[in-house]
Amino acid sequence: MPDTHALVSDFLNKLKKRKIEGSKAAAKLTAELLRTVISQQRLPNTNQAAALIHAIKAIGEQLTAANPVELAVGNIVRRVLHIIREEDLSLTTASIGGLNLQALSDDEDNVDRDDQPVLSAAAVAAAARSTLRPPALQTLIEDVSHSAAIHHSSSSAGDSEEKTKSTDKNSRSRKLKHNVIETVNELIEDIATCHESIAEQAVEHIHHNEVILTLGSSGTVIEFLCAAKEKKRSFRVFVAEGAPRYQGHTLAKELVARGLQTTVITDSAVFAMISRVNMVIVGAHAVMANGGVIAPVGLNMVALAAQRHAVPFVVLAGIHKLCPLYPHNPEVLLNELKSPSELLDFGEFSDCMDFGTGTGSPLLQVVNPAFDYVPPKLVSLFITDTGGHNPSYMYRLIADYYSANDLVLQQRPTS
């Protein structure tokens, strides 16, 4: 499978070089990559789910290591793992039917069984809707799985005890793969449409003559505000420009083009203006399990100001930004320092900057963090594509989307 290898390493490179901007793009690309990997993965006759999980985990480990800060990548890997487990479970239960229930090799499934009745049902339903499946992909899958099965039946000698059910397994393997890819497709679809499903809720939150403050730029925020505008709500938006990238300027331009009353303010004027603001609506980089938010830099300041003036601080986040990890010291560990050139002119200060080559201690350090951590107590509401949630509810939402076994992507050396 040289092509998947090439794809993976290409994606790794992009992640390492920070070529992929935004968690949505990263999530989408990851999901697509994993779909390709799954479809090209050869599966053994037995314990296919475990093999698939193993393969995905191996790739996921590399991906998260390539850019540990882009949490969406890890999230998607875990989502896919969870999908595989779910599909495997539903297939096993379906094939066994009402007969005697035998303990499965994957002991993990016992954990998930009681957690996920709704989702697995949905997955089964999704698998049934085979008409939605793109034909090219279907042929690809069948082709690969067929050859894989043939190959496997001839070569694999280790798993002798299950060989008798080879034909049954073969169809099951095809079914599993097929179902998994079906669901991954849905996941990709979800990521692509998360803006719209979040924006649908805009009217419920924005009313006439409201004053809304936002900082920097986020695609979700643009969609959200414009959706409210399209519903004939007239309101005013303060846009803090979001140094050092000044994406607020682009956001303001976009909003004005859609006919919204927009005022651009400097980041430093946030505290001065917050007393006249009804609601702060911002995007996020990632939402942690404790309800804390990894957000573009500056938002902690905005959240503090909003708390001071009791202004609701609303975070828009697609479900792919939901990270099942609890943060520890996220300001430092889940942060990234960008180039000092965004803040200071190299030419002007080059003589005193720390290039790591000079002798003696440098006089000047430039700190240009990319993210802020907003603790959950400062967040009033999360609006995700599944609706509004409290920060305290996030841990529960995580249980819906992730399996507890996948939280750590690093593989144990034994497995």
Next chain:
Amino acid sequence: MDSRRRVIDPKVRKVGFFTPGPPPDRTQSGPAGPSSQSPISNSLSPVMIPPARQASENLSRGVPVPPNVLRGHDCLDVGSYGMSESVMSEETESPRRVGIDGEFSEDSANWMRNPRDNGKSPAVDNEDSEDVAKAQFQKNSKPLKEKTTKAERRALQEAQRAAKAEGKKAGATSGVSAPTSKPVKQPNQKKDVTLLASSSTAVPEKKGGEKSLEKDRKKETVPHPRMQFDDKSRVEKAKKRSVVQQTEARNRVEIFRHLPQYERANQLSDLESKFFQLDHVHPAVYEVGLRFLAGDIMWSNTRCIAMLQAFKKVIEDYSTPSEKTLSRDLTAKINSSVSFLIECRPLSISMGNAIRFLKALIQKSTLAQTDSEAKASLCSDIDRYINEKIILADKVIIRHAVTKIRDGDVLLTYGSSSLTEAILLHAHELRRQFRVVIVDSRPNLEGQSMLRRLIEKGLSCTYTHINGVSYVMHEVTRVFLGAASVLSNGTIYSAVGTACIAMVAHAYHVPVVVCCESYKFHERVQLDAICSNELGDPDVISKVPGRMNNPLDDWASKENLQLLNLVYDVTPADYVSMIVTEYGMIPPTSVPVIVREYCREHILI
């Protein structure tokens, strides 16, 4: 030495905790001065009355406001001492102020016992206030050179108290109960009374014309309502008078309609071209105005000094026309200069205070003085104001603030403040080991120039922008901020962004130290930054340094888009741990005390 100190009465009364002793290397100061290691100044007491001259004499460093002078080495020599001596020389002003302040300290003791002595709250009536006026006049008419001894003053006070008791017996209670139960006799109390804005207790400042003076006083006490620029008719009127071209800026922000905002594009060139038409504007004022407009002078201290220097030149070149009095005509002249400067850039609060001081001085120049005498005294008074209220005050503040810098500290400062910079440099000269975090923000990026200056001095600096402040705040141990003004409810009126910094520091439990000279204190109160502010040029927001095509380049043509460039914001008092003034280090709740006790003092001179 010690006996001498006893004779000299306190001039600078410090409140709050302040620097206990002078810097260690100060011991060999001029032999003439009182030894700075006085027992009084070594003990830490919340309210202290140090010797009068200590404040000026212990100033160890010359830290003038212009930055290039800052790099001057320690002026521990006698020369600097002599300079400060001449500035604060007793001949010019101290005896009277000594009297007043001494009285006050006595008086505060009185006030403590007062309820016991009289057994009733001192309600005040008109008769009483007349008495006070008389008593005060007596005091004021005392020859200035004469030093009032303690005994003398006590005698005077006793007399006053007796008079007051009499008046109380005779007079009907006016119903104005002073819950603070301060004796209204003392001249200082006037400030208090006027702050309470109860006109019936107002004590006339000068003899004669009591009624009108009372009115004046009331006017003076309550801050003038500022011009509201959403008032169309008044704006039109103002525009007719204006010299600087004022085309209303387009796309103005709705909630800031009450503030002036004009197109900046060709104001400067327009004003420059008017050079020969502006006869009524003095060239010095004109030059300062141009520099304000061009943004050459940014710091409030430098702006204030530049303005006062220009006014000094105006006064020097002034000659009273026949059939006019100096006090009226010169006031009109100053007024026109001030309004010209306002057109160039709205005044800061500190400048407003300085102008108030200057006008009060001019009002007081009497017909008895000749023109040249009056002018000379005005000029020396202006010089004294600059020296005493700004330059010397800065030195005292630096001395106080340096005690709050320990080895290993990480100090955060925001933007560029001349005072903060001087404090950091002084601490560096004292070989304290610390690191500086400079937080900067658009659009002025003033921090970069400060960063450059600090690095040249060898301080180790970290630079970040305001959004990154939450990231760096973890390592910070102290936040030092400058202020444009301190308002009497304890809020800090300062460069925009200061409030954000203080807020984040508060959230991370980092102490926030605000350094501000007391001449910038103002009795106005403000809760948010909307009601009173200054709008900067919105164009600079659309331009991002180092980018060729900005998305907002054509912002003015878009109706829905406004750019807002606020200049100031307001930091709530609860974010501030301490305010360092030349009178000591005080909590923000004590600001009204400073305003009452000291900031109207210059009007009384």
